[in-house]
Amino acid sequence: MRVAVVTGASSGIGQSAAIQLAKRGTGVILTYGANQSGALDTVASIEKEGGTAVALPLDVGRSETFPAFRESVVAALRDTWQRDTFDFLVNNAGFAQMSMFEDTTEELFDRFFRVLLKGPYFLTQTLLPLLADGGAIVNVASNSAMDSGLEPGYSGYATMKGGLMVLTRYMAKEFSPRGIRVNSVAPGSTRTRLADNAFERFPEVIPVLAAKTALGRVGEPDDIGMVIATLLGEEGRWITAQNIEVAGGYNL
Template identity: 60%
Template sequence: MSEHTSEQITEPATDEKIVVVTGASSGIGRGAALEIAARGMGVILTYHARPEGAERTVDEIREHGGTAVALPLDLSRTDTFPAFTNALTAALKSEWGTDRLHALVNNAGFGGGMAFEEMTEDAFDAYYRVLLRGPYFLTQALLPLIEHGGAIVNTSSSSVRPGDTEPGYSGYAAMKGGLTVATRFLAKELSGRSIRVNSVSPGPTRTRLGDNAFGRFPEVIDGLAAKTAFGRIGEPSDIGKVIAFLVSDDSAWITGEDILATGGYAL
């Protein structure tokens, strides 16, 4: 564990806190990146399939006076994490003159249900690689860069909680549930460096998940909205504000928690 001690991380040349947000070319990741930047923090956002979306996010942050950089990342391939870490370290130095991060937001993923009878090993493994193994080992890879008193936020799902149990999501929810449990254990394990580890569990939110399901099937929105206390589905900014709070010093006394952000879905 000596490679993870704070003594080996030098003092930054900037007072600006830098946060990595994975999967920030659209949806919740984009919402989180914008909200984090609005609070005066620099953002390194990652993308996989949609570089143009990532660049739009970077441009919007810069237009509002913030600082941001976009880097490619395939979360399903842990063998690429050393090269990504090198690229991230170079971006930290060139853009901000530092070698440390304040926080990591493990948000990248994909959605979409599949009936249990139709589940294949390949499909199950795809859920595992992206939704659980990827964020778990990316956190391990970037941990030496995260400052003492920093933060880690994992995007989970309200599907792991009773009351939001829909047919066809056993594989997806199993991985999100694993991530939520890992969050609690990592909060304990990393407490020696005062690193806070929390997860956020959004309810139905207007994103491109499920191959842009809301765009392709807008008729499902009213039914989902009717199950919330506020009569609407979530927007990326709704969840982004919660994530931004959890990486900020305002949440300095919160760790090991899974925060429901559902607008009272299935109350």
């Protein structure tokens, strides 16, 4: 059985990616930050369908915890799947916050950096010895880092996501001798708990965003989760170093 590590899978895109991978017969090690109950919901959803999942805590903004996390992954692989490697990594965990350029503090900028760019960089480095040859990685970026998704208030967030897109291409280049593929997806506005549950708190933004989207609605987590699962699967075997916008034609 193939096994995936999916970060930030207690809700939203990460939760969807974990469930979609499990539906395709992949075991899942999923991580959570503050939302343990959401992570346990994800595990329960996977187990209800006959899949296998383990939830582990991880703060992607604290790289000093990554070696201990790797030991937890090693233990989960051994105990649950009798393996010493895994096949897929989804770097999804993150946070979003709108802040106009002139209002962005160094503290917020540094937090964006630690969670959205430094975290995926060094987490991947830490887990790379456990990633099987012929495996695959998907980094979850954002269309805020692309011309199509350029909106005021996301300079700090989008700068890190743009860095993640560049990092994706370098990972693809450097990991290719081992047959490991690396791609990124760039979601547009998606109904998740990101940005402190903004969609629930400000439902009036939904029709505005839908009107800017060619396909006429905001994204749902499964719109992105299914693409992630497809890129990791056999259908994606000849795709690497790509960034795929998954935004329903935002600003098209």
